[in-house]
Amino acid sequence: MILGDFGTSYCKFLNLADDNSQPTILPTKELPGNLHVDLATGHNGRRFANRYVNELIALARGGEAMIDAPDYVLLDCGSRDLKFVVYQDGKVKDMGWNTECGASMGFTIELLERYYDLDYQQMQVPEQTFAVTCGVLGMSHIFDAVIGGMPVSEAVASLIKGIAVNAHHFCGAPQRLYLSGGLCDNPVFVGSLPCEVLPLGRYLLLKGLAQVNHPRRGAHRLGVAE
Amino acid sequence: MITTWHDDVAEQVLSHVRVVGIVGVPPLEVIRRCNEAGVIIHDLDARLVTTSLDEGSALLPKVYCAILRTVVVNALHLKLDAIIIDVGAGKCDSALHVSTILQATLSIPVLRTRNNDTQDFGTPICQARLGLVEKMLAITEGVKHATPLPCQGKPCKPKAGFWGVPPRDFSLLVPFPPTTHIYGWSRCLENKTPANEALEIVCNPKVPTVFFAQSFCAKTALAKFLAERHPQALYLDVDFTASSSAQAKVQAFLELSGALS
Numbered sequence: 001m002i003l004g005d006f007g008t009s010y011c012k013f014l015n016l017a018d019d020n021s022q023p024t025i026l027p028t029k030e031l032p033g034n035l036h037v038d039l040a041t042g043h044n045g046r047r048f049a050n051r052y053v054n055e056l057i058a059l060a061r062g063g064e065a066m067i068d069a070p071d072y073v074l075l076d077c078g079s080r081d082l083k084f085v086v087y088q089d090g091k092v093k094d095m096g097w098n099t100e101c102g103a104s105m106g107f108t109i110e111l112l113e114r115y116y117d118l119d120y121q122q123m124q125v126p127e128q129t130f131a132v133t134c135g136v137l138g139m140s141h142i143f144d145a146v147i148g149g150m151p152v153s154e155a156v157a158s159l160i161k162g163i164a165v166n167a168h169h170f171c172g173a174p175q176r177l178y179l180s181g182g183l184c185d186n187p188v189f190v191g192s193l194p195c196e197v198l199p200l201g202r203y204l205l206l207k208g209l210a211q212v213n214h215p216r217r218g219a220h221r222l223g224v225a226e
Numbered sequence: 227m228i229t230t231w232h233d234d235v236a237e238q239v240l241s242h243v244r245v246v247g248i249v250g251v252p253p254l255e256v257i258r259r260c261n262e263a264g265v266i267i268h269d270l271d272a273r274l275v276t277t278s279l280d281e282g283s284a285l286l287p288k289v290y291c292a293i294l295r296t297v298v299v300n301a302l303h304l305k306l307d308a309i310i311i312d313v314g315a316g317k318c319d320s321a322l323h324v325s326t327i328l329q330a331t332l333s334i335p336v337l338r339t340r341n342n343d344t345q346d347f348g349t350p351i352c353q354a355r356l357g358l359v360e361k362m363l364a365i366t367e368g369v370k371h372a373t374p375l376p377c378q379g380k381p382c383k384p385k386a387g388f389w390g391v392p393p394r395d396f397s398l399l400v401p402f403p404p405t406t407h408i409y410g411w412s413r414c415l416e417n418k419t420p421a422n423e424a425l426e427i428v429c430n431p432k433v434p435t436v437f438f439a440q441s442f443c444a445k446t447a448l449a450k451f452l453a454e455r456h457p458q459a460l461y462l463d464v465d466f467t468a469s470s471s472a473q474a475k476v477q478a479f480l481e482l483s484g485a486l487s
Contacts, residue, residue: 054474054477054478055474056474056475056477056478056482057477057478057481057482060478060482081471085482091458091483092458092479092482092483093457093458094459094460095460095475095478095479095482096475097471097474097475098471
């Protein structure tokens with residue numbers, strides 16, 4: 001049983017048939033055309049799989065398996081969109097999926113790192129916050145700030161902080177936030193969220209697929225304590 | 227010149243029209259007289275032509291209720307002898323303005339009504355075990371008839387709720403289980419009391435419920451307000467078609483709330 005999370009920029013896989021298998025990751029642009037998995041989620045998942053689970057369900061099932069609390073907010077920040085689920089008394093209270101006004105945030109952050117040759121691991125959370133609602137529109141803030149004399153790294157960090165604040169607001173501005181997705185590894189983004197953050201890594205949707213397929217199996221290979 | 231429906235107008239209009247378009251829910255008396263006169267009724271709120279909504283852009287802003295944009299496109303493309311448009315509390319202010327625009331644009335009579343009907347006809351379809359799309363189709367079809375249509379399903383206990391207006395895009399309704407009860411303005415439609423605010427705000431706190439309104443419609447405020455107070459709710463507004471993310475939200479909400487199990 002092969003699980004696949006087909007994201008916009010990266011695809012993640014897990015082979016449940018192999019006890020020693022660990023999740024693997026592949027840039028989406030390098031996906032072989034003849035690839036086929038058993039169970040998939042993500043924007044590109046339908047055309048590569050026998051069965052498809054929508055991302056909100058995969059996210060929620062992953063959260064149910066990994067978070068031992070009745071009340072929580074779980075936010076997934078991907079390349080292209082934001083998704084969140086809110087649980088209250090163990091039940092789904094609210095959810096959201098922002099594909100338009102919050103579009104391309106993760107993708108823009110990665111694009112800027114490469115274009116300006118930055119290393120987010122070495123950067124600090126800035127004082128300033130750019131008010132942005134999406135990655136594409138936020139680019140202008142960077143260009144204007146750099147023209148005005150602000151160092152590129154500070155301008156980009158200010159944009160990331162603006163994106164983080166926007167994402168926090170999008171999911172209801174909780175005091176405590178479980179975070180999943182590739183941005184868990186970005187210290188500027190995580191440090192810019194104005195709340196307590198508990199990063200769960202980028203394989204949560206795979207975990208959700210494992211739960212959908214067979215509850216309680218496969219979690220140990222995702223680095224999750226059960 | 228805008229004409230308001232009254233007996234003299236009714237006699238005059240119904241004596242020579244064969245096809246009318248209705249917007250919203252004209253009063254029962256109006257529908258009854260149309261039915262008795264054998265007039266063909268088209269519900270202009272529904273998607274009756276395949277033309278792009280942009281065709282109506284010359285008359286309405288692009289950021290406007292998709293139902294009323296649909297009304298305008300239907301009115302421009304269908305062969306109608308008259309339009310009867312409800313502009314009372316049972317519809318909305320936007321319909322009032324659309325009636326002005328249609329009258330100024332078309333050469334056929336545009337007749338305004340204000341539906342204040344209070345006779346309750348019941349809501350068996352809203353509470354029946356039947357696909358939500360079928361239920362909603364039956365309710366919207368009922369608008370064209372002065373007497374209630376027979377209900378094809380048996381009463382059931384609800385496992386989910388749909389509160390709101392009939393969406394422009396019925397694909398939004400597909401994921402719901404047949405045990406979904408309908409609330410909100412759609413329930414008012416079946417009851418033939420579209421201005422019944424007390425009935426419109428009714429919902430069931432015991433079942434997970436999607437509170438839906440068309441984007442840019444005044445009912446978004448009521449939908450959001452009721453959703454905030456409901457223990458298991460999803461607020462959703464959708465413009466002219468249900469995007470994949472809107473459909474995914476509905477599907478996820480129903481599955482995660484246990485409505486599909």
